[in-house]
Amino acid sequence: MWKTIYIVGIILLLAACKQSGDPGEVQVANFPLSVSNEAPALENGELTYGLVADEPFEGTLNRVFYSGQPDAEIMQFFDESLLATDEDGVISNDGAASYHLSEDNKTITLKIKDGVTWHDGEPVKASDLLYTYELLGHPDYTGSRYTFVVSSIVGMSDYHEGKTDKIAGIKVFDDRTISITFEQATPSILSGIWTAPTPRHYVGDVTTDEMTMDELVSSEKIRTAPIGFGPFKVSKIVPGESVLLERNEHYWRGRPALQRIVVKVVSTASILKALEKGEVDIASIPVDQYDNARKVDEIEILADIDTSYSYIGFKLGKWDAKKKENVLNPNALLANKTIRQAMWHAMDNESIGKMLYKGLRFPATTLIVPVFKTYHDAGNEGRPYDPEKARALLDRAGYTDRDGDGFREDPEGKPFVLTFASMASGESADLIAQYYIQNWADVGLNVQLLDGRLHEFHSFYERVQKDDPAIDLFQAAWGTGSDPDPEGLWGRSAVFNYTRYTSDKNDELLKKGTSEKAFDTDYRVAVYNEWQRLMVDEVPAAPTVYRYALIGVNRRVVNYSIDGNSPNRYVWRWGVSQ
Numbered sequence: 178m179w180k181t182i183y184i185v186g187i188i189l190l191l192a193a194c195k196q197s198g199d200p201g202e203v204q205v206a207n208f209p210l211s212v213s214n215e216a217p218a219l220e221n222g223e224l225t226y227g228l229v230a231d232e233p234f235e236g237t238l239n240r241v242f243y244s245g246q247p248d249a250e251i252m253q254f255f256d257e258s259l260l261a262t263d264e265d266g267v268i269s270n271d272g273a274a275s276y277h278l279s280e281d282n283k284t285i286t287l288k289i290k291d292g293v294t295w296h297d298g299e300p301v302k303a304s305d306l307l308y309t310y311e312l313l314g315h316p317d318y319t320g321s322r323y324t325f326v327v328s329s330i331v332g333m334s335d336y337h338e339g340k341t342d343k344i345a346g347i348k349v350f351d352d353r354t355i356s357i358t359f360e361q362a363t364p365s366i367l368s369g370i371w372t373a374p375t376p377r378h379y380v381g382d383v384t385t386d387e388m389t390m391d392e393l394v395s396s397e398k399i400r401t402a403p404i405g406f407g408p409f410k411v412s413k414i415v416p417g418e419s420v421l422l423e424r425n426e427h428y429w430r431g432r433p434a435l436q437r438i439v440v441k442v443v444s445t446a447s448i449l450k451a452l453e454k455g456e457v458d459i460a461s462i463p464v465d466q467y468d469n470a471r472k473v474d475e476i477e478i479l480a481d482i483d484t485s486y487s488y489i490g491f492k493l494g495k496w497d498a499k500k501k502e503n504v505l506n507p508n509a510l511l512a513n514k515t516i517r518q519a520m521w522h523a524m525d526n527e528s529i530g531k532m533l534y535k536g537l538r539f540p541a542t543t544l545i546v547p548v549f550k551t552y553h554d555a556g557n558e559g560r561p562y563d564p565e566k567a568r569a570l571l572d573r574a575g576y577t578d579r580d581g582d583g584f585r586e587d588p589e590g591k592p593f594v595l596t597f598a599s600m601a602s603g604e605s606a607d608l609i610a611q612y613y614i615q616n617w618a619d620v621g622l623n624v625q626l627l628d629g630r631l632h633e634f635h636s637f638y639e640r641v642q643k644d645d646p647a648i649d650l651f652q653a654a655w656g657t658g659s660d661p662d663p664e665g666l667w668g669r670s671a672v673f674n675y676t677r678y679t680s681d682k683n684d685e686l687l688k689k690g691t692s693e694k695a696f697d698t699d700y701r702v703a704v705y706n707e708w709q710r711l712m713v714d715e716v717p718a719a720p721t722v723y724r725y726a727l728i729g730v731n732r733r734v735v736n737y738s739i740d741g742n743s744p745n746r747y748v749w750r751w752g753v754s755q
Contacts, residue, residue, distance in 0.1 A: 233417025266659025
């Protein structure tokens with residue numbers, strides 16, 4: 178009875194907001210990208226960065242092996258790639274190395290600049306970048322980053338399959354010079370190439386049997402005492418809770434403005450109070466807390482459209498560990514794409530974005546985010562909220578209510594019940610999950626929450642990654658990175674393709690999108706528009722909302738920006754004033 182009352186309350190709340198027009202909707206264009214404080218930075222200032230999470234961070238602090246966003250946020254302070262990228266995610270010569278691309282667009286040569294050293298004083302070497310590729314392609318590597326740009330290096334497939342102990346396409350000429358040759362010319366080299374080195378001398382060498390891959394991943398030099406060549410050095414880690422970082426006096430760009438940074442986990446429920454009290458200087462703000470956040474006088478709120486999006490994924494198969502690819506299950510409950518199409522049409526994403534998030538989230542249409550302005554198909558409307566169309570699609574597929582209980586049976590007359598997994602993440606998580614369940618119930622689909630509750634981050638993803646047969650659909654989110662190529666999330670061999678969807682057409686379009694012909698932007702746009710249409714038709718996943726990312730910044734912070742064109746986007750320039 179309580180659950181029924183709760184769901185009815187949700188519907189009435191959103192319906193009332195929808196009818197009222199919600200005059201409090203945010204004018205998103207008014208958000209600044211940079212702090213307004215122009216005072217000089219203190220010589221030895223200290224800053225506290227809030228890692229907003231409702232569970233401990235995992236602490237796999239190496240770019241080859243990490244999996245969660247919290248670990249990536251920590252690594253930004255002490256580690257970086259050799260090549261910098263511009264606001265469009267394209268590599269530039271402004272980083273710790275410069276590059277040259279061959280005339281045939283297949284070979285890239287990197288030259289590490291003078292004065293680039295690891296935190297222990299050793300120079301960063303070309304062989305350290307080679308080591309990253311030896312780890313990514315190693316037969317024992319079980320991480321999720323053996324993707325297209327890595328696998329397409331000349332000789333990488335043989336190395337990955339254990340046929341050779343050398344990667345033919347990577348040449349180290351001297352301590353500072355390395356070239357990487359790819360089997361084909363692809364524009365993904367310019368936006369998806371790996372240039373984050375791994376300190377072989379420090380962490381240990383898997384390639385010489387000095388240690389196993391598992392020993393490396395679990396070692397202190399990855400978990401509690403990592404080094405990089407970034408602006409700050411890791412001084413102390415309290416596992417899962419906090420990280421103390423000290424200024425790297427020998428940082429290759431110059432002396433960082435701050436003497437010390439503390440990164441600490443703060444719960445979503447506590448973050449606004451921590452910002453208000455000055456216990457945290459910079460932190461992301463859950464968008465469902467915007468109304469309260471804008472009343473905190475001690476902070477400025479910066480915001481821009483994020484590279485992330487939320488989605489409902491439909492479990493269509495499993496991961497084949499031997500083949501290292503996704504395999505469809507023709508008997509999956511949601512194998513019929515008409516059902517998936519109907520479920521997307523049944524979802525009222527606009528009301529969720531407007532009423533719960535003040536317009537800071539808005540209906541998603543395709544699986545390429547609007548940040549990629551060139552490649553996002555703005556003319557593709559996806560599958561808008563249309564419950565009548567959803568009902569018609571289900572009728573056409575033979576799913577009808579035969580016993581009069583309000584829920585549809587399958588074409589054979591058997592009960593059709595779906596299990597939905599969703600994650601505990603912020604104040605509105607349960608509200609949203611229950612609202613979608615009600616949306617689907619409105620068109621006659623019986624969807625039940627997995628175990629009757631939300632699941633915390635780690636257990637949720639563990640069950641989704643392992644293709645738990647109890648899960649038929651799930652709600653998750655992706656950060657897309659800097660490369661518009663969607664293969665790493667939706668390809669046949671993509672570990673992150675948690676829906677396990679595959680098709681020959683998908684393979685074909687993803688391959689075309691990274692082909693040599695794709696250096697022609699018009700051609701690549703046409704390919705990705707066709708891919709977006711394919712995914713709207715097939716619906717392995719229904720994108721729900723795009724989002725604005727909100728950052729709360731204490732007014733004492735200087736030289737901080739989220740503008741991709743600003744030099745203040747770099748951590749080493751951040752500071753605090755009196």
